[in-house]
Amino acid sequence: MLVIKCAACKTKLFRYLKIGKGEVLRCYNERIVKIYDLVQEGEDSKCPCGNIVGKNKPGYIQMRKGAFFYTGSKL
Numbered sequence: 001m002l003v004i005k006c007a008a009c010k011t012k013l014f015r016y017l018k019i020g021k022g023e024v025l026r027c028y029n030e031r032i033v034k035i036y037d038l039v040q041e042g043e044d045s046k047c048p049c050g051n052i053v054g055k056n057k058p059g060y061i062q063m064r065k066g067a068f069f070y071t072g073s074k075l
């Protein structure tokens, strides 16, 4: 399980079940286990501080490199 955090202010955004060792490029909606402070507005997924961490696509969030980091481990 990963906790995705804002790279700008370190706010916890959401908890994500990552399968596989690859990079976190897409976060599939069905594996977002818990939303903390993620703001989804139109096509943007962002932190309350305004940092855009990804773009909302049908079924997943296309994550923006460098806009977020995570703690925890991949399955």
Ligand SMILES: [Zn+2]
Pocket: 006, 007, 008, 009, 010, 011, 047, 048, 049, 050, 051
């Ligand atoms: Zn932030």
